[in-house]
Structures are given as C-alpha cells and as structure tokens.
Amino acid sequence: MLFPVLLAIQGTVGAVYCVVISSLGLLSGPLCDTxxxxxxxxxxxxxxxxxxLLNQPTWATCQExxxxxxxxxxxxxxxxxxxxVEAVLCLSQVVSGLCDIFCGTCVRKGQG
Structure with a gap:
C-alpha cells in the first residue's frame, strides 16, 4: 500500500520541478541574437x-x-x-493514498 504513495510523491516532486523550471524559463526569456x-x-x-511577456513590441529585439x-x-x-495540473493530481493521489493507509485499516476493522 505504501508503494503507490511513494510513486505519487515522486510524481509530485517532478511536477514541482517542472513548474519551477518553466517559470524560470518564462522569466529569463529566450537565448537569441540581438x-x-x-x-x-x-x-x-x-x-x-x-x-x-506583456510588452509584445519588445519581442523584435530578438532577430535570430x-x-x-x-x-x-x-x-x-x-x-x-x-x-x-500534474502537481495537483499527484498531490491528491498522495493524500488519497495516505488516507487509505491510515484510515482504511480502521474502517475495515470496524466492519469485521
């Protein structure tokens, strides 16, 4: 039961890394010839x-x-x-898995 949670945590870390790198790529702009x-x-x-990003006429600075x-x-x-989107989905999978690990066994014991 713990393995899917670990995979979801790894997915969340990868998604956060993607968000950080994409944000930095947007902030710094492209490498180009002026x-x-x-x-x-x-x-x-x-x-x-x-x-x-909001000043489109400055985009002409990059010629090549x-x-x-x-x-x-x-x-x-x-x-x-x-x-x-990936971060939200993976994080919800982590929460769901942790609830299943900690609360699922209590519910199953109460039913038996």
Whole structure:
C-alpha cells in the first residue's frame, strides 16, 4: 500500500520541478541574437513590472532565430500549465493514498 504513495510523491516532486523550471524559463526569456552576432538573454534583466511577456513590441529585439520569443512563451506556458495540473493530481493521489493507509485499516476493522 505504501508503494503507490511513494510513486505519487515522486510524481509530485517532478511536477514541482517542472513548474519551477518553466517559470524560470518564462522569466529569463529566450537565448537569441540581438543583431550583434552574439547570442544573449536580452530580457533577463527586466523586472516583473516591466516584463517582456506583456510588452509584445519588445519581442523584435530578438532577430535570430525567427519567432523565438513566441516559441519560448508558448512552450514554457504549456509546460507550466501541465506541471501545475500534474502537481495537483499527484498531490491528491498522495493524500488519497495516505488516507487509505491510515484510515482504511480502521474502517475495515470496524466492519469485521
């Protein structure tokens, strides 16, 4: 009975890791060429108040590869959403398994 709970805990940890990495990917922005021939993170020093995510005209800063900012935003947003859903489902599985371990035996004893 403990093995499924351990697997659900491992799934929850993986989901939280996915959420953290996706959030950091969204915050720092893509690695791109700004026209100087050097690949940098041009949006890394932006604050949350002045985020490139809400200021679409600044996306033109990245010239190569084409549409890299849109790709970055879509990819990490999808991963963030899936990670949150996975974390909620795995956490509910952990709670359900722990309730079954601790309360299930009491209910079964009372029925017998």
């Amino acid at each position: 026209g100087s021939g050097n690949y940098t993170y041009p949006f890394r020093n932006y604050s949350l108040d002045n985020s490139y 590869p084409e549409h890299i900012v849109l790709w970055n935003v879509v990819l990490f947003s999808i991963q963030l959403g899936i990670g949150v």
